[in-house]
Amino acid sequence: MSDTDTDTDTGAGSHDPTSLRTPIVAVLGHVDHGKTSLLDKIRGSAVIEGEAGAITQHIGATAVPLDVVSSIAGDLVNPDDFDLPGLLFIDTPGHHSFTTLRSRGGALADIAILVVDVNDGFQPQTLEALDILKRSQTPFIVAANKIDTVPGWNPNEDSPINATYEAQSDRVSSRLDESLYEIIGNLSDEDFSADLYWRVQNFQRNVGVVPVSAMTGEGVPDLLAVMMGLSQRYMKEEMEIDVQGPGVGTVLEVKEEKGFGTTIDIVLYDGTIKADDQIVVGGMNKPIVTDVRALLQPRPLAEIRTESRFEKVDEISAASGIKVAAPELADAMAGAPVRVVRNRELDEVVEEVEAELADIAVDTEEQGVVVKADTLGSLEAMADALGEAEVPIVRAEVGDVAPRDISVASTAEEPKQRAILGFNVETLADAEQRAETEDVTVFTDEVIYQLIEEYEEYVDELERAQQDTILENIVRPARFHILPDHTFRQNDPAVVGVEVNSGTVQNNANVVKFEGNEPDRVGQVKGIQEQGEDVDEARAGNRVSVAIDGPTVGRQIEEDDELWIEIPEKHAKILEQELASEIPGDELEALNMYLDKQRSRDPFWGK
Numbered sequence: 001m002s003d004t005d006t007d008t009d010t011g012a013g014s015h016d017p018t019s020l021r022t023p024i025v026a027v028l029g030h031v032d033h034g035k036t037s038l039l040d041k042i043r044g045s046a047v048i049e050g051e052a053g054a055i056t057q058h059i060g061a062t063a064v065p066l067d068v069v070s071s072i073a074g075d076l077v078n079p080d081d082f083d084l085p086g087l088l089f090i091d092t093p094g095h096h097s098f099t100t101l102r103s104r105g106g107a108l109a110d111i112a113i114l115v116v117d118v119n120d121g122f123q124p125q126t127l128e129a130l131d132i133l134k135r136s137q138t139p140f141i142v143a144a145n146k147i148d149t150v151p152g153w154n155p156n157e158d159s160p161i162n163a164t165y166e167a168q169s170d171r172v173s174s175r176l177d178e179s180l181y182e183i184i185g186n187l188s189d190e191d192f193s194a195d196l197y198w199r200v201q202n203f204q205r206n207v208g209v210v211p212v213s214a215m216t217g218e219g220v221p222d223l224l225a226v227m228m229g230l231s232q233r234y235m236k237e238e239m240e241i242d243v244q245g246p247g248v249g250t251v252l253e254v255k256e257e258k259g260f261g262t263t264i265d266i267v268l269y270d271g272t273i274k275a276d277d278q279i280v281v282g283g284m285n286k287p288i289v290t291d292v293r294a295l296l297q298p299r300p301l302a303e304i305r306t307e308s309r310f311e312k313v314d315e316i317s318a319a320s321g322i323k324v325a326a327p328e329l330a331d332a333m334a335g336a337p338v339r340v341v342r343n344r345e346l347d348e349v350v351e352e353v354e355a356e357l358a359d360i361a362v363d364t365e366e367q368g369v370v371v372k373a374d375t376l377g378s379l380e381a382m383a384d385a386l387g388e389a390e391v392p393i394v395r396a397e398v399g400d401v402a403p404r405d406i407s408v409a410s411t412a413e414e415p416k417q418r419a420i421l422g423f424n425v426e427t428l429a430d431a432e433q434r435a436e437t438e439d440v441t442v443f444t445d446e447v448i449y450q451l452i453e454e455y456e457e458y459v460d461e462l463e464r465a466q467q468d469t470i471l472e473n474i475v476r477p478a479r480f481h482i483l484p485d486h487t488f489r490q491n492d493p494a495v496v497g498v499e500v501n502s503g504t505v506q507n508n509a510n511v512v513k514f515e516g517n518e519p520d521r522v523g524q525v526k527g528i529q530e531q532g533e534d535v536d537e538a539r540a541g542n543r544v545s546v547a548i549d550g551p552t553v554g555r556q557i558e559e560d561d562e563l564w565i566e567i568p569e570k571h572a573k574i575l576e577q578e579l580a581s582e583i584p585g586d587e588l589e590a591l592n593m594y595l596d597k598q599r600s601r602d603p604f605w606g607k
């Protein structure tokens with residue numbers, strides 16, 4: 001330990017062939033529950049507590065070295081107990097960036113903080129985040145945030161939780177306990193056994209809940225202590241890397257940068273990347289092979305007035321966030337792998353990148369919706385969620401919704417598949433216009449489940465509308481009988497009083513009479529009158545007079561006869577198979593009786 005004691009540089013450090021890298025930490029949680037504030041608090045405390053320059057601002061991440069963790073956490077962290085170099089916090093909070101952050105087949109973050117507002121409790125994105133954590137099997141702790149908002153709270157800036165608990169009245173602390181136990185209960189509903197962190201004996205089996213305030217810093221010492229302890233205890237082996245080996249990382253963002261062209265912000269989780277390395281990066285169509293032109297880090301705050309926001313470095317080791325400037329990065333994708341070639345066969349490295357990309361690739365089908373997402377990880381998350389919702393995908397790509405996506409969607413055979421689902425992306429202006437003319441519906445949202453819910457509602461509505469039009473064009477079943485002494489006209493057309501037993505008699509429908517089970521078309525309804533008024537239809541129970549063109553009363557039809565509306569076989573099939581739940585019960589009854597009659601003659605009628 002003693003030889004690394006003085007080494008506060010969490011990145012390029014020791015020259016041991018293997019060394020322990022910094023665990024990568026991601027912060028997730030529902031909107032407004034305090035993810036950004038918590039990160040800011042940790043960063044802020046680190047700046048105040050540490051020697052100048054002790055925390056390193058990386059691209060997309062903040063490194064908090066062990067000695068700074070220890071000075072914030074006080075008695076809770078004794079640096080002699082640890083040999084991991086500190087913690088690397090990913091600066092972009094939210095499960096969205098978390099899904100982007102993947103490494104070989106898993107989450108890139110080694111550990112996560114799930115922020116839950118103690119007042120607000122579990123919310124949709126809390127559940128979504130939990131789902132993502134569960135799937136990626138990422139260890140996490142819950143930061144029960146905003147404890148300072150418990151009415152009557154007596155704040156103690158930056159205090160460990162037990163000290164601040166003691167400073168609260170019984171009423172206040174039992175109120176906080178109530179909220180905390182609610183969160184623990186919610187976690188258990190989601191199959192996570194959880195408890196207040198100081199009661200947890202085995203963090204591999206139980207999720208620790210740490211009460212904190214991102215505002216006052218209360219509980220932040222505990223949070224850091226638990227993170228450090230968890231990493232040291234359970235992740236040490238995974239943190240062993242060949243620090244001088246060729247670097248391996250994940251693209252966090254693809255960005256245009258003045259003077260540098262397209263650059264990629266990456267998180268390096270293994271080895272070292274050097275300013276003269278050849279690298280292979282996952283691209284839209286194929287791996288991109290290119291040479292690093294510059295490795296860029298943010299300039300320390302003091303030098304912000306100089307022209308560039310960045311300064312060049314010669315090399316950097318895992319775990320770290322770095323901007324890479326290199327030619328031909330336009331097709332690079334957020335979430336894609338990056339590998340340094342150095343001393344290895346280029347083909348081999350390309351194959352490794354291809355294999356990783358294939359691993360993330362989404363299965364597409366002949367017919368389905370178009371899916372767009374801003375990163376590979378989120379595309380994969382979308383594909384998973386759509387798979388669960390049984391929505392097939394015809395094309396899945398990283399990027400904004402573009403006109404060619406509209407073209408693809410417009411070729412869908414089913415109207416419900418003339419749709420594009422865009423997660424965290426924009427719709428380009430010309431695509432929007434095109435969507436309108438090509439009758440393609442574009443859905444965009446920043447929450448996966450909301451996006452899918454929106455689409456499902458749309459599909460439901462579409463199907464309802466379709467059934468309505470089908471129903472409009474389909475002959476409705478009806479059974480009715482001629483009332484005795486109600487012949488108003490013998491023929492041309494015959495006009496008789498009838499009562500509808502079940503179903504709906506509609507104008508212009510054909511009328512049949514069964515002789516035994518043999519249907520015999522006797523004519524067509526040519527007018528319905530109810531109490532002297534013309535109507536379009538008569539429902540079950542109505543007594544109306546109908547004009548039937550074709551028969552003569554006394555010959556083809558008689559008073560007391562039971563008559564039916566004739567249902568074409570195709571219509572009968574649609575009614576029975578698709579619309580049975582849409583039509584009224586009495587209509588269904590008439591349909592079933594009609595089918596019974598037809599099928600006693602021909603068992604396959606209407607099937």
Ligand SMILES: Nc1nc2c(ncn2[C@@H]2O[C@H](COP(=O)(O)OP(=O)(O)OP(=O)(O)O)[C@@H](O)[C@H]2O)c(=O)[nH]1
Nearest residue numbers: 030031032033034035036037145146149213214215
């Ligand atoms: N009183 C109090 N307010 C807090 C605390 N943490 C966050 N807030 C406030 O809650 C609001 C949301 O906090 P953010 O940090 O922006 O939340 P977030 O989860 O990062 O939100 P998004 O980035 O929008 O998802 C802000 O007004 C914060 O000032 C806390 O511990 N106590």
